[in-house]
Amino acid sequence: MPGQAEGLSKDEAAVYDRQIRLWGLEAQNKLRASSVLIVGVTALGAEFAKNIVLAGLKSLTLMDHQAVVQQDLDTNFLFQHAPETLGKNRAAAAAGKTTSLNPNVELNVVEKSLETQLNELNEVGQEAFVRQFSLVVLIDQDYDLVNRVDKLCRQANVRFMCGSVFGWCGYAFFDFDEHEFLMQVRSAQTCHVDVDDVSSNSKAQPMTTIEDEQFVKKAFPYPSFATAFHTEWSDKKLQRKAKRIIPSSYFAIKSMLRAQRERLLTDDEEANIKILKEIWEDEVRIGNQKPEEQSIQPEKFDHLFPPQLTPTAAVVGGMMGQEAIKTLSEGKDPLKNIFIYSALDTTGVMCDFPPPK
Amino acid sequence: MLENQRLRSLLKLLTWFLNALDNKTARVHVNRLCLACRIPLIESGSAGFYGQVSVILREKTECYECMEKPKQKTFPSCTIRNTPSEHIHCIVWSKHLFNQLFGEVDIDDDVSPDLEDDGAREDDPNASSNNNKNEQATENQENETETPAEVLKNGNGVQAMETDQNGASEEAKPANTRLWAEKVGYDPKKLFDKLFHTDINYLCKMDHLWKERKRPIAVEFEDVVAENEAPRSLSQVFDDLNHVWTRSECARVFAAAVESLRDRKIALGEHEILTWDKDDDDAMRFVAACANIRASLFSIQPKTSFDIKAMAGNIIPAIATTNAIVAGMMVTEALKIVDGDLEKVKNVFIARVPNMRGKILSDEAPQKPNPKFNPSDMTIKGLNDKVLKGALNMIAPDVMDLRTSNVIISSEEGETTDLETKKLAELSLGEGTMLECDDFVQKLTLKVILHSSPDLHGEDFEILRDSEKKKEEEETRKRKLSESEPGLSPPKKSKAEETNGEITVQKLKSHFFQSYSNLTFFLPQLRTRVQKSRMHRAASVLSTGDIKTQPALLGLTGPASNFFLCNVYGKDIGHSAPACHNFQFIRSYRTPFGASL
Known part of the structure; x- marks a missing residue:
């Protein structure tokens, strides 16, 4: 059976040669059958869009209702760096360069907010809307909308991701509830490690070669956005663990999310920093930790406001792209479920919240 | 070529270098340049899902040449020539054969049976893979178990030599492989029968090699071609990168590739040669077909031409996501240098799974300078x-x-x-x-x-x-x-x-490493042209454009050629994220179609 019969043309095979070598032809075929919705064409949105368009999808929908402002022009590489770009719709302004990255991907532009879109539909219509996509991704969106769409996607059994970059720090959240991945089967032979050597940190390699690795399809429960970000740290079992598993940058992110949810932020950055400091102290306490022990302190909170730092967007967008590719291609080794990157203290941490029991 | 003085003064303007290079030679070159000029260097690399960033500061951290690098894998020549046990051995043999027939003849890369092989060595791939080819060859010469002369005294051996005028006896010297091939006009059938029948039969007669190994099975061209009942057209076979070609298909691909390569070789001048390249279809098909045929004789599982290309071409897959993460991490370190926080710089690696504390990007303070040079002979x-x-x-x-x-x-x-x-x-x-x-x-x-x-x-x-x-x-x-x-x-x-x-x-x-005052550097060709394919990571880095000083980004392909150097001027960083509107640069992502942003 020749290669074409499996769907990938010879030209596409040449285009995607390197990545097929990494994740295989089957995964590539799953990618090219996928449709993705990105809501929010920000610096982070651009990074993520670039990554998955280069990976090769069936279609990508860019959705945004906002107009390009100077700050977008300075941080978003998908926009033509020219005065006439200012004022254009962000999704429409990004279309040209996004298509040029990979013309194999069908690109749709929706110049509308997701909230408006959903409010025009009844419950059945809303589910049908998200079901058009294999993956729904909300970027730099409001807390309430993120929460609402995550719930909707869980009902409709659609993969969901969201992420934000707050100045120098950013996070990504993955909800691939009950979607399949390939998991390695560890047979008795592959765990051939001498017990005596474990303590001496030996680098004993499994005796089997790659051809002998076996994988099975397996799905996992993923917690919802609300559950993941409201872990009960007062739980006795978690009290001791908390210090080890919560990175300092988590509290900065959590404080920003809470300030968003409670609608406490205004245009006054000074006031915002003050509010953020109060919330932060509360959040650190909820996490059973001491404010003075945190590596990110309130005097750095001015780093949490716009514009988005592009290296942070690159790292967060890269990690989001990686996990998107894994879930769409039903690939290996998914990472659960909140990724946090902070350029303030150079930490890139994958948190599994709430911690598995 | 740039005047040394001018280059030095140019480099003095720079605050740091970002390396997004793909080969060791170029990395060494830039590493030395930066050390000599006391410019902080941010070195990077990406392979599949793995990526890393390291910061090189003269006198403060180890430099690129201090760091341990994996050695390139080599195989003992007798494994390649006489007793392949893995598919990669057959691929290496086929690449050597390509050079013997069409390329630059290397005396060490002979493909004919090695008469001096005593067969005593272990065939453990882990043990043999680290052995230096030449050392192995020397060892074999010192072992006086069975010399070529003794092999010849064997009844079988003598017979082989007598009946086989054009065979292994004459072909023992690599230069003769080319001569013989030219004499028979690169006839694919004759080449095939010599490589996979005469030579293999000769190997079979070296009994000591097969005491604990399965003897290879010699085949002839006509028989192999006849193996297939429902042959596909050659173009169908060529396009099928994802299934293992049958042996009959391999033989036909071999014949077609030899003919094209022969014609190309003849079209070249008297002393010109072909160079093996994984992206050269004829050369790749030749190696894929040869390797699979040889593998089949030694009872080794054949592979798809797609897989063979990866192994023969030593392809390290680069993907956009990893590159983006690496680029972001590079700039994060660069920001520290710009801020004067030299104590805070970190080497960062992308891990496959998070560690106990959840770190997926694992960071460590750079090592101190550490030249690990092996003591050796002081003649x-x-x-x-x-x-x-x-x-x-x-x-x-x-x-x-x-x-x-x-x-x-x-x-x-x-x-x-x-x-x-x-x-x-x-x-x-x-x-x-x-x-x-x-x-x-x-x-x-x-x-x-x-x-x-x-x-x-x-x-x-x-x-x-x-x-x-x-x-x-x-x-x-x-x-x-x-x-x-x-x-x-x-x-x-x-x-x-x-x-x-x-x-x-x-x-x-x-x-x-310390007294650079005596070092003189020249850079052969200074160009402002951006190399698109090498620019993916570089462009991501530059898209941040937030630098109050002037960094340089240097990409080289091949030893000191085709590199570009550019200055980026931006505005002051301040405490919040910077803007980049003073920043003019061709952003070029690696797109499959050569389209650039």
């Missing part, structure tokens, strides 16, 4: 091979004793051969001797000062790093030397020689 040859070419990565050094202006090592072959076996002491090279080492290929000149040391014995050497103070002392000594010893006067006996009578104890002082 002139040792100095050339182990110190200059080995530890100091020079390619073709010319070395002159500065006191006498005597040339002790020449890159011209044969010019200094008679000196090679002499010890340094025999040429009165000792304490305080300054050697000027010039590498025309690298456009590099450095001075090496020899010191004796009571701590080292035998023929050990050590590349010293030292303080500014010591450097001053050296400069003084250098002046004294040149004052007290005009070029033509006979060399004064060194201190060590006077006290010990002979110098076997040496310390080589390299000016590489």
Whole structure:
């Protein structure tokens, strides 16, 4: 059976040669059958869009209702760096360069907010809307909308991701509830490690070669956005663990999310920093930790406001792209479920919240 | 070519370098350049889901050449020629065969049966893979179990030699493989039958090889082609990268590839040759077909041409997501340097799974400088091979004793051969001797000062790093030397020689890592052209454009060619995220279609 019969043309095979070598032809075929919705064409949105368009999808929908402002022009590489770009719709302004990255991907532009879109539909219509996509991704969106769409996607059994970059720090959240991945089967032979050597940190390699690795399809429960970000740290079992598993940058992110949810932020950055400091102290306490022990302190909170730092967007967008590719291609080794990157203290941490029991 | 002076002044404008290179030669080159000019270097790499960033600061951290790098895998030549046990052995053999027939003939890369193989070595791939090919060859010569002559005394062996006039006996020398192929006009059928029938039969007769191995099975072209009942057209076979070709298909691909390559070779000039390239369809098909046919004879599972391409071409897959993460991490480190937070710089790696604390990007403080150069023979040859070419990565050094202006090592072959076996002491090279080492290929000149040391014995050497103070002392000594010893006067006996009578104890002082004042760098071609395919990571980095100073981004493809250097001017960073509207640069992502942003 020749290669074409499996769907990938010879030209596409040449285009995607390197990545097929990494994740295989089957995964590539799953990618090219996928449709993705990105809501929010920000610096982070651009990074993520670039990554998955280069990976090769069936279609990508860019959705945004906002107009390009100077700050977008300075941080978003998908926009033509020219005065006439200012004022254009962000999704429409990004279309040209996004298509040029990979013309194999069908690109749709929706110049509308997701909230408006959903409010025009009844419950059945809303589910049908998200079901058009294999993956729904909300970027730099409001807390309430993120929460609402995550719930909707869980009902409709659609993969969901969201992420934000707050100045120098950013996070990504993955909800691939009950979607399949390939998991390695560890047979008795592959765990051939001498017990005596474990303590001496030996680098004993499994005796089997790659051809002998076996994988099975397996799905996992993923917690919802609300559950993941409201872990009960007062739980006795978690009290001791908390210090080890919560990175300092988590509290900065959590404080920003809470300030968003409670609608406490205004245009006054000074006031915002003050509010953020109060919330932060509360959040650190909820996490059973001491404010003075945190590596990110309130005097750095001015780093949490716009514009988005592009290296942070690159790292967060890269990690989001990686996990998107894994879930769409039903690939290996998914990472659960909140990724946090902070350029303030150079930490890139994958948190599994709430911690598995 | 840029004037040395101009380049130096240009480099002085830069605050840091970001490396997004794909080969060791170029990395070494930039590493040295940055060390010499005291410019912080941010080195990066990406392979599949893995990626890493390391910061190189002169005198503060280890440099690129201090870091341990995995050695390239080599295989003992007898495994390649006589007893392949893995598919990669057949691929290596096929690539050697390509060179024997169409490319540059390398005497070490023979493909015909190795008569001197005693078959005694272990076939453990882990043990053999690290062995140096030449060492292995030497070992075999020393083992006197069964010499070629003895093989010939065997009844079978004699018969083989007698009946086989054009066969292995004549083909033992690699140069003859090409001659023979030319004589038969690169006839694919004749080539096939020699490689996979005559030679294999010859191997089978070396009984000692097959005591504990399965004997290979020789085949002939006509029989193999006839194996297929429902043959596909060749173009169908070529396009099928994802299924293993049948052996009959391999034989037909082999024949077609040999004919195309022969025609191309003939079209070239008298002394011109073809170069193997994984992206050259004919060359790739030749290797894929040959490797699978050979594998089938040795009962090794064949592979798809897609897989063979990855193995033969040593392809390291690069993907956009990893590159984006690496680029982001590079700029994060660069920001620290711009802010003057040199103590905070980290080396960062992308891990496959989070560690106990959840870190998926694992960071560590850079190691201190650490030259790990292997002690070796201190003859002139040792100095050339182990110190200059080995530890100091020079390619073709010319070395002159500065006191006498005597040339002790020449890159011209044969010019200094008679000196090679002499010890340094025999040429009165000792304490305080300054050697000027010039590498025309690298456009590099450095001075090496020899010191004796009571701590080292035998023929050990050590590349010293030292303080500014010591450097001053050296400069003084250098002046004294040149004052007290005009070029033509006979060399004064060194201190060590006077006290010990002979110098076997040496310390080589390299000016590489500390005293760069003597280093001279040239960069052959300075271009402002951006190399698109190499620019993916680079562009991501530059898209941040938030730099108050002027960083340079340097990408080289191949040794010191096709690189670009550009300055980026931005506005002050301030405490919040910066903007980049002063920043003009061609952003170019690796797109499959050559489309650039």
